[in-house]
Amino acid sequence: MSDHDHDHDHPHDPITADGDPPAAARARALEGLLVEKGVVEREDVRRNIDRLVSRSPADGARLVARAWVDPDFKQRLLADAREAALEAGLDPGPSPVVVAVENTETVHHMVVCTLCSCYPRALLGPPPDWYKSLPYRSRAVSDPHGVLAEFGVELDDDVELRVLDSTADVRYLVVPRRPAGSEELSEPELAELVTRDSMIGVAQPVAPARA
């Protein structure tokens, strides 16, 4: 503890991040009211926030890397991603249905939630800010090739682009294509190639240049 004496009368700034957006103040006010009315316990809110931020794209990347090296696991992942995540020791989260879709030479999937920010948080952690932004949410469906180009992805003309709008209870995880040149890598090394954006479908994993 500091030797800072609080028996004094100079004002303290509230504990908030710089430039806290109005939404943060609103969330704090809502939480305060819900706690006051006994709807939620403050400790439950903390625990849930901790659980949410403990997840990261590394979790989803483990599933992808295993699917790349184990065709049987890939089949199980594509058939039922909830069960496959449990099998791999991961918590697939509260959504009743988790669907994994595979990007191939002929089809490319990308995921959006046009209505809000639905996202497989249990497997990827919190979504990036751009995923929640209005420009992504609208243009991912109205101009998906344009959005992909901005992320640096150009699909060949014969590739079918499928945009998945997760509007309801289903969460989608993209299994990106295994990059050429990654044949010698181990499963953990492969997992390191799998980026968050590639599991949303707006990027493609790249193998490291050979030393």
Added chain:
Amino acid sequence: MTFELGDRVRVADRAHEGHHRTPGYVKGKSGRVERVFGSFTNPETRAYGGDGLPEQVLYQVCFDQEELWPSTRRHARDATCVDIFEHWLEAE
């Protein structure tokens, strides 16, 4: 009425006061059922403290990109797939 894989369906073109999960850009549009996810509580009543019953069957409906955004840059077989509850779908 329950739809099956491959069925052609049209999304009801109706307004809805309050929370609902059917995006405006597919209302009135024609697509095909590609997945049947099972039955889930209805978010339109659950959002207001209701029990969401009766449950509604949830489908993945895929729309040709040409049907949704005819003037956008696209490849021949591009599609957008949206998860839609049964009470928003009509047989075509």
